Amino acid sequence: MRLAFSTLGLPALPIDQVVRLAAENGYHGVELRASDEEPVHPGLDADERARVVEQFASAGITILTVAAYARVAARGEDGPVLAEVEAAVDLAADLGASYVRVFPGGGDLPVAEADALAERRLAAVAPHATDRGVRVLLETHDSHRSGADVARVLGAVGHHAVGAIWDVMHTWLAGEQPSSTYPALAPYLGYVQVKDIASAEERTPLALGKGALPLAETIEVLSRAEWDGWLCWEYEKRWNPQAEEFPGLLEAGREHLARLLSESA
Structure with a gap:
């Protein structure tokens, strides 16, 4: 398995500093948070996108994902949601990223209504994602916290260009064990957060291995299934100012994941 981290845990650093952190701490890739206050966002022009690609490529670091904030199960018209996802897909394609992250965001909608919105919108963006060589991944999050929730939507969509991100915190909060989450998401799984x-x-957020989440069990389940994808560390410092600074944790976090991978081999 290959290791990445999300820029969610960092201040809005220039791209060269993000690349340096990845290279110096032994990570293979980066999930880029794409919003207007970040150095990478859908408003970049072609030259700016090319410069980002060059900076990552020069260090041999993969741009794994454009982490967008579209909520595909949210109330409202389809048009703005589809436009937001398609813009993120275009950005990901131009950067050479494999994935775009989206959220459910169903809020207090009845389950069937939230599912129907997500299914319709994801099916609508799938052809564009296919054309651009990108997969749109629905994260286990908020209204669709468990693997079973996300699998229910993705099974109805039935398109390879639409898949899943397994966020281990949210499936754990849903009361779902890794041994249940993986079989539910396996047909759709892009990567694991x-x-x-x-x-x-x-x-x-805590340093990896310092809390209660079932990281060892998750990696054991993945290893037993011979899954060979990406593990991406998402550290939500941005909304938790009291948390430790992320850059100082990166090396130890990579070592912890490498140890778990070795023990599960």
Whole structure:
């Protein structure tokens, strides 16, 4: 398995510093948070996109994902949601990224209604994603927290260009064990987001291995299934200012994941 980290845990650093952090700490790839305050976002022109590609390529670091914030199960008209996802797909394609991350965002909608919105919108963007060589991945999150929730939507969509991100915190909060999540998501799985927290009530991000999340069990399940994808560390410092600074944790986090991978081999 290959290791990446998300820029969610970092301040809006220039791209050269992000690349340097990845290279110096032994990561193979980066998930780029794409929003207007970040150095990478859908408003970049062609020259700016090319410069980002060159900076990552020169260090041999993969741009894994454009982490967008579209909510495909949210109330409202389809048009703005589809436009947001398609813009992220175009950005990902231009950067050479394999994936675009989207959220469910169904809120308090009835399950069937939220599912129907997500299914319709994901099916609508699938042809464009296929044309651009990108997969749109629905993250286990908020209204669709478990692997079973996301698999229910993706099974109805039935298109290879639409898949899943397994966020281990949210499936754990849903009461789902890794041994149940993986079979549910396996047909759709793009990659796995790892993180750690103290408890369901205390979700300030911690260094990997310092909290309660079932990271060892997750990696064991993946290894037993001979899954050979990406593990991406998402550290939600941005919304938890009291958390430790992420750059200082990167090396130890990579070593922890490498140890778990070795023990599960």
